[in-house]
Amino acid sequence: MSLxxxxxxxEARRAMPMKWGGTEPGVLPxxxxxxxxxxxxxxTAALHDAVAAGVAGYPWFGAGGPLGKAYAGFAQRQFGQRVDPGWVLPVVDVTAGVRFAIDVLSDPAPVVMPVPAYAPxxxxxxxxxxxxxxxxxxxxxERAEIDLTQLxxxxxxxxxxxxxxxxxxxxGRVFSRAELEGIRDVVVRHGARVVSDEIHAPLVLPGREHVSYLDVEGTHDHAVAVVAASKxxxxxxxxCAQLVVPDDDARTRLLEAPMVRNDSWSTLGVVAAIAAYTDGDAWLADLRTRLGEQRSLLEQLLAEHLPLARMRPLEATYLAWIDLRAYGHGDPAEVALEHGRVRLAAGHDYQPGLPGHVRLNIATSPERLTEVVHRTAHALTRA
Ligand SMILES: Cc1ncc(COP(=O)(O)O)c(C=O)c1O
Structure with missing residues (x-):
């Protein structure tokens, strides 16, 4: 039986104050x-235990420790990647970790941002x-990839x-080792840096494998990865998220950065991350199976109810990027909300000015996903 x-x-309304709590009753988020x-x-067990023991003090500060050890074990089992526990530094979340790494390590010069991008x-x-x-x-x-000539x-x-x-x-893409090597070659030629946001690494769907940028030869001197169990x-x-920083000098600069530059992380977040990294493999395997089923269901539903929708193969994440331009609405997310009572993420939040796209979260029950697509189709074809 699935875990x-x-x-x-x-339960969802209580558990997720933003996703469900911030969505009016009757609207499917x-x-x-x-x-x-x-x-x-x-x-849940680790958190219960920690709360019962009054674990509410400041978190332990520094690289490595039990969190570093737990992440290193997870990376080895899940990705076949060797991570030294001492390379792992906690940060509050991935958004802040990316900012912190650029702030401290990057020259004061432009940052290349592949777009569409995670909106924040x-x-x-x-x-x-x-x-x-x-x-x-x-x-x-046809394929979303980094254009090396442009880079x-x-x-x-x-x-x-x-x-x-x-x-x-x-x-929704997983980068192959060959693609990452191509990126590395260009970056190294210019002596530039890479901040690799790998929050979705555990969410690679059946049929694909995650390769960390840090697992590509010749990347340790110019790159950090930002990872988390949270997604x-x-x-x-x-x-609680983590920076993985193999370069000694970069790690020292991050550890010595004034504390006001980095937000602190949460002690209970550390507890949850260690539990996930140490004892979460079986649950994660079932999650990937479920998400693989949800992906197939979405493909069927789109073929049946929104046949003009265009979606590249979803290789990772539970976030489907869907091109609905053929239905003629500039902002299909707005139409779906108004006429279908379903809340999708608008494509223009990820690429300003881009019309006709949405991002649809499939990490729900088959019944809810079916209802989301039915309502969206109804709204887009009748509005
Ligand atoms: C690519 C990416 N980076 C960062 C985040 C946010 O992570 P956090 O909540 O740890 O800031 C997300 C959230 O979905 C994401 O998709």
């Missing part, structure tokens, strides 16, 4: 990246006082950092 348990609507599943039992990261240039140069995937491109050009023109997200949200195990509100 994945669907939350009832009442399929927007923000949270899953409608109960937490894995080892995480579109402000990273502004917040870190750098220009942000988009590297845009054309919506008609070469942007780095030649003065950009010093590539923000790589892989697996990619919202592209795959449904604990983003507990606030």
């Amino acid at each position: 994945i348990r669907d939350l009832t609507e009442a 399929a927007w923000v990246a949270e899953m409608d599943y109960a937490l894995a039992e080892p995480i 990261q579109l402000a990273i240039g502004e917040v870190t006082g750098r220009e942000q140069w988009p590297l845009t995937v054309h919506p008609d491109a 070469d050009l942007l780095l030649a023109e003065g950009a010093r950092t590539l923000l790589l997200t892989q697996p990619h949200n919202p592209w 795959a195990f449904g604990t983003p509100g507990l606030k």
Whole structure:
């Protein structure tokens, strides 16, 4: 029997104050990246135990420790990647970890941002006082990938950092080792840096494998990865992510950065992350199976009810990027909300100015996903 348990609507409303709590009753939420599943039992047990013991003090500070050891074990088992526990530094979340890494390690020069991009990261240039140069995937491109010629050009023109997200949200792509090697070659040629946001790494769907950028030869001197258990195990509100920093000098600079530059992380977040990384493999395997089934269901539903929708193969994440331009609505998410009572994420949040796209979260029950697509189809074809 699967370890994945669907939350009832009442449970989901309580568990997810943003996704469900912020959505009016009667509207089905399929927007923000949270899953409608109960937490894995080892995480719940560890949190119960910690609360009962009054674990509420400041978290332990520094690289490595039990969290580093737990992540290193997870990376070895899940990705076949060797990580030294001492490379692992806690941060509050992935968004802040990316900002912190750029802030401390990158030259004060433009950051290359592949677009469409995870929406909140579109402000990273502004917040870190750098220009942000988009590297845009054309919506008609068969495959979403980093154009190495363009990357070469942007780095030649003065950009010093590539923000790589892989697996990619919202592209739904897993990068192959050969692709990552191609990116490395261009980056190394220009002496630039990479910040690799790998929050979705545990969410690679059946048929694909995650390769960390840090697992590619010749990357340790110019790259950090930002990882977390929070997206795959449904604990983003507990606030604990990690920077993986193999380079000694970079690690020292991060550890010695003034504390006001980095937000602290949560002690209970550390508890949840260690439990997930140590005892979460069986639950995660069932999650991937479920998400693989949800992906097939979405493909069937789209073929039947929204046959003009275009979706590249979803290789990772539970976030489907769907091109609905053929239905003629500039903002299909708005139409779906108004006429279908379903809340999707609008494509233009991920690529300003892009019409006709949505991001649809499939991490729910088959029944809810079916209802989400029915309602969306009804709204788009009748509005
Ligand atoms: C690519 C990517 N990075 C970062 C985040 C946010 O992570 P956090 O909640 O740890 O800031 C998300 C959330 O969905 C994401 O998709």
